Amino acid sequence: MYGEIITIGNELVSGKTLDLNSWYAAGRLTAAGLRVTRIKSVGDDYEMVSEALRTTLKESRFAIITGGLGSTDDDMTCEIVANSLNRPLCINELMLNKIKSSVEERGRDLTPSIEKMAWMPEGSTVLSPDGRACGFSLKQDKVYLYFLPGVHEQMRYLIDNVVLPDMLRNFKTLPFVGQRILKLYGITEPEISEIFIDLKGKTGDVVFGFYPHFPENHITLSLQGKDKPKVLRELDRIESEIRRLIGPYIFAAGDQNIEDVVGSMLKEKGMKIAVAESCTGGLIGHRLTNVAGSSGYFAGGVIAYGNRAKVDFARVSQDTLDKFGAVSDNTVREMADGVRKNFRADLGLAVTGIAGPEGGTNDKPVGTVHIGLAADSTMFSVKYRFWGNREEIKLNTSMMALDWIRRYLNGDTFLPGI
Amino acid sequence: MYGEIITIGNELVSGKTLDLNSWYAAGRLTAAGLRVTRIKSVGDDYEMVSEALRTTLKESRFAIITGGLGSTDDDMTCEIVANSLNRPLCINELMLNKIKSSVEERGRDLTPSIEKMAWMPEGSTVLSPDGRACGFSLKQDKVYLYFLPGVHEQMRYLIDNVVLPDMLRNFKTLPFVGQRILKLYGITEPEISEIFIDLKGKTGDVVFGFYPHFPENHITLSLQGKDKPKVLRELDRIESEIRRLIGPYIFAAGDQNIEDVVGSMLKEKGMKIAVAESCTGGLIGHRLTNVAGSSGYFAGGVIAYGNRAKVDFARVSQDTLDKFGAVSDNTVREMADGVRKNFRADLGLAVTGIAGPEGGTNDKPVGTVHIGLAADSTMFSVKYRFWGNREEIKLNTSMMALDWIRRYLNGDTFLPGI
Numbered sequence: 001m002y003g004e005i006i007t008i009g010n011e012l013v014s015g016k017t018l019d020l021n022s023w024y025a026a027g028r029l030t031a032a033g034l035r036v037t038r039i040k041s042v043g044d045d046y047e048m049v050s051e052a053l054r055t056t057l058k059e060s061r062f063a064i065i066t067g068g069l070g071s072t073d074d075d076m077t078c079e080i081v082a083n084s085l086n087r088p089l090c091i092n093e094l095m096l097n098k099i100k101s102s103v104e105e106r107g108r109d110l111t112p113s114i115e116k117m118a119w120m121p122e123g124s125t126v127l128s129p130d131g132r133a134c135g136f137s138l139k140q141d142k143v144y145l146y147f148l149p150g151v152h153e154q155m156r157y158l159i160d161n162v163v164l165p166d167m168l169r170n171f172k173t174l175p176f177v178g179q180r181i182l183k184l185y186g187i188t189e190p191e192i193s194e195i196f197i198d199l200k201g202k203t204g205d206v207v208f209g210f211y212p213h214f215p216e217n218h219i220t221l222s223l224q225g226k227d228k229p230k231v232l233r234e235l236d237r238i239e240s241e242i243r244r245l246i247g248p249y250i251f252a253a254g255d256q257n258i259e260d261v262v263g264s265m266l267k268e269k270g271m272k273i274a275v276a277e278s279c280t281g282g283l284i285g286h287r288l289t290n291v292a293g294s295s296g297y298f299a300g301g302v303i304a305y306g307n308r309a310k311v312d313f314a315r316v317s318q319d320t321l322d323k324f325g326a327v328s329d330n331t332v333r334e335m336a337d338g339v340r341k342n343f344r345a346d347l348g349l350a351v352t353g354i355a356g357p358e359g360g361t362n363d364k365p366v367g368t369v370h371i372g373l374a375a376d377s378t379m380f381s382v383k384y385r386f387w388g389n390r391e392e393i394k395l396n397t398s399m400m401a402l403d404w405i406r407r408y409l410n411g412d413t414f415l416p417g418i
Numbered sequence: 419m420y421g422e423i424i425t426i427g428n429e430l431v432s433g434k435t436l437d438l439n440s441w442y443a444a445g446r447l448t449a450a451g452l453r454v455t456r457i458k459s460v461g462d463d464y465e466m467v468s469e470a471l472r473t474t475l476k477e478s479r480f481a482i483i484t485g486g487l488g489s490t491d492d493d494m495t496c497e498i499v500a501n502s503l504n505r506p507l508c509i510n511e512l513m514l515n516k517i518k519s520s521v522e523e524r525g526r527d528l529t530p531s532i533e534k535m536a537w538m539p540e541g542s543t544v545l546s547p548d549g550r551a552c553g554f555s556l557k558q559d560k561v562y563l564y565f566l567p568g569v570h571e572q573m574r575y576l577i578d579n580v581v582l583p584d585m586l587r588n589f590k591t592l593p594f595v596g597q598r599i600l601k602l603y604g605i606t607e608p609e610i611s612e613i614f615i616d617l618k619g620k621t622g623d624v625v626f627g628f629y630p631h632f633p634e635n636h637i638t639l640s641l642q643g644k645d646k647p648k649v650l651r652e653l654d655r656i657e658s659e660i661r662r663l664i665g666p667y668i669f670a671a672g673d674q675n676i677e678d679v680v681g682s683m684l685k686e687k688g689m690k691i692a693v694a695e696s697c698t699g700g701l702i703g704h705r706l707t708n709v710a711g712s713s714g715y716f717a718g719g720v721i722a723y724g725n726r727a728k729v730d731f732a733r734v735s736q737d738t739l740d741k742f743g744a745v746s747d748n749t750v751r752e753m754a755d756g757v758r759k760n761f762r763a764d765l766g767l768a769v770t771g772i773a774g775p776e777g778g779t780n781d782k783p784v785g786t787v788h789i790g791l792a793a794d795s796t797m798f799s800v801k802y803r804f805w806g807n808r809e810e811i812k813l814n815t816s817m818m819a820l821d822w823i824r825r826y827l828n829g830d831t832f833l834p835g836i
Contacts (some may be wrong), residue, residue, distance in 0.1 A: 010627050013454045015445025016638070017629065019437065022459070027433025036431045037466060041440070041457040048455060071608045072628045106805070113611040151630055209434050275700075275721070281707025282693075282700025285721040289699025292775050292808055300727035302720055303693070303703040309718035309761060313731055343727060357710055390710055 001171045002035040003062030003143075006052045008077060009150055012041040012067075020152050021066045028159055032168060033177040033224055034062070044074040050084045057143050062167065064159070067150030069135065071113040077147060078120055085140050087121040095126050095134070127162045134158075137166065144170055178231040180221040180239055183252040185403050186415045189217060195245050199238075206238050214388075215396040216251075248412045251403055258402045259287045259294075265409045266297035266347075273405065274343030275301035276314040276335040278326065278352035279369060283398045299343040304335060304352075314338040314350070327352050327364050329381040332372035336381075340374045347408075348374040351401050353386075355393045369397045373404055380408075382417035419589045420453040421480030421561075424470050426495060427568055430459040430485075438570050439484045446577055450586060451595040451642065452480070462486060462494065468502045475503075475561050480585065482577070485568030487535070487553065495565060496538055503558050505539040513544050513552070545580045555584065562588055594646040596653050598639040600660065601670040603821050604833045607635055613663050624656050632806075633814040634669075666830045669821055676820045677705045677712075683827045684715035684765075691823065692761030693719035694732040694753040696744065696770035697787060701816045717761040722753060722770075732756040732768070745770050745782050747799040750790035754799075758792045765826075766792040769819050771804075773811045787815045791822055798826075800835035 005025050011017040022039045029036055037060070042048035049068070056063045068077030082089045096118035103110050117134075120126070124136040127146070133154030138145045146163045148155045184192065189212060196208065209220035221238055225231040243250060252261050266273060275284050282303045288294055302313040307326055310316040315338025316331055324330040332350045340348025353369030360366035365385070372381040386396045400415065407414055423443050429435040440457045447454055455478070460466035467486070474481045486495030500507045514536040521528050535552075538544070542554040545564070551572030556563045564581050566573045602610065607630055614626065627638035639656055643649040661668060670679050684691060693702050700721045706712055720731040725744055728734040733756025734749055742748040750768045758766025771787030778784035783803070790799040804814045818833065825832055 011629050013444055013457060014448040015441055015443070015454070016448075016627075018441045019457075023433050023436045025433070026431055030432040030434075036433070037461065037463070039431060039437075039459040043455065045455070070628070070630070072611050073614075074626075074628065108606075111608050111612065113608045151632070153632070211434065277700065277703075279707075280704070281712075281716075282695070282703025282719065282721065285695075285700025285723075286698070286704050286812070289697075289721075289723065289773075290809055290812070294699075295723060295777075298699070298723050300721045300723040300731075301700065302731070303700065303707075303718045305703075305707065305713060305716055305718040306761075312760065313718075313720070342730070343724075355707075359713075391708060394704075394708070 001033075001061055001167075002037050003029075003060040003064075004038040004040065004056055005029075005036060006049075006056065006063055006065045007039070007041045007150070008044060008049055008065065008067035009041070010043045010074070013043045021148075021150065021155050024152070024156055025064045025066070025159055028164060029064070029167075031177060031179045031220070031222060032164055033175055034167065034171070044068060044076065046076065046080060049077065049080045053081065053084045056145070057141055060143060061171075062144040062146070064146050064148065064163065066148045066155050069117070069147065069149045071117055081138070081145075081147070082121045085121060085138070087123055087138075089119045090122050092118050092120045092124065092126055092136075095120065095128070098128060098134070127158055129158075129161050135162075137163075175224045175226050176228040176231055178223050178225075178228075178235045180235055181254055182219045182221070182239070182242065182250050183213075183257070184217045184219065184246065184249045185215065185251050185258070185399060187217065187246060187249040192217060192219070192246075195242075198245065199241065202241060203238055204234060206234065214392065215399050248407070248410075251406055258399060258406065259291050262402050262405045262409075263288070263291040263294055263297065265406065267293070269409065271346040272297055272299045272344075273347040273349060274299040274339045274345035275401075276310075276339035276348065276350040277301060277303050278305060278310070278335075278350075279355045280351050280394050280398050280401070281305060283394055284349065284351065284401055287398055287402065299345040301343070302339055310335060310352075313342065315342065325364070327354055327368055327370060329370055329372070329383060332370040333374070333379050333381045336372035336374035337379060346375065347405065348372075349401055349405065350374075351397050353384075353393070353397060355390045355397075357390060367393050369393070369400075371397070371401050371404060373408060375408070380404075380414065382414055384417045419451075419479050419585075420455050421447075421478040421482075422456040422458065422474055423447075423454060424467075424474065424481055424483045425457070425459045425568070426462060426467055426483065426485035427459075428461045431461045439566075439568065439573050442570070442574055443482045443484075443577055446582060447482070447585075449595070450582055451593055452585065452589070464494065464498060467495065467498045471499065471502045474563075475559055478561060479589075480562040480564070482564050482566065482581065484566045484573050487565065487567050499556070499563075499565070500539045503539060503556070505541055505556075507537040508540050510536050510538045510542065510544060510554075513538065513546075516546065516552070545576055547576075547579050551575050553580075555581075593642040593644050594649055596641050596643075596646075596649040598653055598657055599672050600637045600639070600657070600668050601631075601675070602635045602637065602664065602667045603633065603669050603676070603817060605635065605664060605667040610635060610637070610664075613660075616663065617659065620659060621656055622652060624652065632810065633817050666825070666828075669824055676817060676824065677709050680820050680823045680827075681706070681709040681712055681715065683824065685711075687827065689764040690715055690717045690762075691765040691767060692717040692757045692763035693819075694728075694757035694766065694768040695719060695721050696723060696728070696753075696768075697773045698769050698812050698816050698819070699723060701812055702767065702769065702819050705816055705820065717763040719761070720757055728753060728770075731760065733760065743782070745772055745786055745788060747788055747790070747801060750788040751792070751797050751799045754790035754792035755797060764793065765823065766790075767819055767823065768792075769815050771802075771811070771815060773808045773815075775808060785811050787811070787818075789815070789819050789822060791826060793826070798822075798832065800832055802835045
């Protein structure tokens with residue numbers, strides 16, 4: 001089954017916005033065994049959008065169309081569809097009610113520009129599983145058309161929860177597609193390539209994908225087949241082969257990320273953690289608390305940006321700061337231990353470093369970061385050197401720190417420093 | 419001058435690779451006053467690529483085409499161009515010599531697959547300023563075609579150093595393009611639409627764009643013209659008209675974001691800030707410290723996730739917690755004041771709330787957030803209700819809190835709560 005993706009918006013053809021929508025949709029459709037033959041982006045332009053729709057109806061079996069569904073004047077997808085497909089705009093009662101109750105709930109007025117969003121081409125089916133996001137679908141001349149909002153999170157939500165399940169129902173003859181995603185940290189793309197050279201000849205028909213996702217690397221394993229149990233067994237076999245070779249670098253699988261994994265481990269062990277963050281400025285706490293239920297294991301922390309805060313709230317001694325400096329193993333160990341005690345936690349995690357672009361020296365260049373971990377009767381610290389700009393150094397530091405927790409609780413060794 | 423961008427590669431239509439090439443080219447062309455009407459991605463497929471070329475020759479004045487120039491079997495752009503444009507492949511001597519010397523330099527042999535890269539459609543001009551990257555251009559039926567490698571760095575290098583200068587020479591008559599970006603917070607898209615209805619008839623030829631960027635809304639103003647000072651004056655006029663109507667909602671312009679703006683204001687006034695974060699878990703500190711030089715005005719903070727931490731490190735009294743609860747105006751005021759004193763800062767900013775999905779009650783549903791600000795002799799707090807999932811509530815809370823600083827330092831009123 002082949003089709004295309006059309007993304008609509010002046011922000012796309014002017015290069016203002018990177019088109020994450022087509023990329024995401026293409027990846028998800030491909031993984032589900034559907035073939036995307038073309039991706040097209042056009043501006044909020046009547047003629048260009050109509051032309052794209054006409055071509056689709058001639059050449060494809062399905063299309064995902066994103067953008068132009070909002071309330072402003074440049075949102076005219078519905079109007080164009082109505083004219084191009086000869087389906088007059090009708091008010092969709094289901095949609096109107098959803099809009100009304102949402103507007104009421106927030107204590108606002110139903111203005112004409114909001115009401116506009118309830119007008120849809122005749123024959124449309126509203127796609128809105130729970131009101132969190134809203135699009136519509138149409139079937140015209142055997143072609144399935146899915147119109148989704150341009151807002152990435154909403155589009156993504158609808159693709160996963162409505163569009164893909166619907167397409168798989170419509171195209172019943174598809175083979176089963178099994179997919180695994182393995183997420184790695186601490187191993188470079190060339191190093192991963194070497195591993196896969198070793199694997200050659202043992203991987204059967206499994207298709208691999210490599211996706212750098214700074215500072216992580218993601219690997220996908222895909223396999224199609226009529227026989228679902230056989231496909232799954234084969235994927236199991238390859239996955240364990242990969243885990244045998246580079247297991248400790250795999251920090252998560254599927255939709256999980258490092259904070260989910262660390263959260264589950266802490267919860268399972270009934271342990272509490274506290275953080276003392278210098279160069280990350282709160283990012284580690286932010287990531288830990290992105291997980292629902294994290295209040296069960298996250299005690300809190302200190303953003304010890306200045307030296308004063310390190311002394312006052314992370315129990316670092318002025319002596320240590322004077323002798324070794326804020327960016328040192330000694331300081332990070334005292335921070336980890338201090339925050340653990342101050343927050344009455346089982347684990348104290350600390351980072352201190354130079355995120356740049358200013359503040360580097362010959363001895364301690366930008367990217368120098370110390371990570372420390374204090375537990376009941378043990379204490380660890382390692383000095384790392386990270387590369388990149390300020391945000392990349394912060395991100396990499398938070399990732400390394402969170403991965404430390406995973407490795408510590410797993411009994412694995414930490415990644416080597418410098 | 420209008421044209422399109424075509425990117426070729428199975429990795430694009432399968433969603434394996436994000437298409438940075440079209441995004442980069444679109445942004446650079448637009449900034450130079452050229453209009454991109456369409457971006458198309460197709461796989462390494464003979465028919466799809468030919469069709470894309472045929473459409474371009476009919477509808478455009480230029481095209482940037484990337485990908486399919488390498489040495490492997492699926493690289494067949496040259497062959498397709500040769501057949502579609504009826505220009506036989508000839509060996510390009512300039513190119514062959516470049517290849518030969520590069521191969522020699524590396525001590526390798528000239529294999530047929532490497533030599534293949536010297537065969538180009540008749541009439542091609544090699545684009546290779548210094549051998550770092552290589553593409554070719556063609557003029558066919560008044561249409562300028564630029565064929566570039568798919569490797570992003572190479573493509574980018576050629577766009578900036580060869581393609582754009584060449585296009586600007588070819589299209590001498592380009593007008594000047596002025597653009598403004600205004601970033602708004604606290605005003606919804608429908609509310610913005612209403613404002614722009616009022617503006618109608620006063621905006622001349624300025625083109626507006628609306629881009630939701632949760633929880634922000636961005637507006638772009640674009641204007642073309644031969645007379646640069648006149649274009650800039652006209653944009654100034656429209657911008658002040660908009661600022662007159664919704665000035666306080668505009669928190670930044672151009673590339674700046676709220677943390678840049680707040681950082682500059684604090685720096686200018688020589689003030690220090692400290693934060694006490696409950697539901698945001700460190701996100702406000704993280705955002706403040708994304709700005710280089712933030713150590714000059716950010717004293718640090720406490721991630722007071724649990725009640726214990728609120729008492730111990732943000733000076734909240736146990737009495738207040740017992741009487742009003744952790745999510746209350748009283749608590750957030752004590753947090754703001756406490757963290758201000760603890761960190762010896764001029765401003766103390768605090769947030770406490772329920773990010774969900776668990777923890778909501780009838781009285782205090784998910785999304786209930788209190789924001790507090792303590793300064794020298796004043797103290798403020800407001801109760802808000804935010805919508806969305808956990809990450810959206812955290813993000814919106816951090817944005818509101820940072821916007822408070824901007825409004826406070828500007829002497830503006832805070833956004834109303836519930």
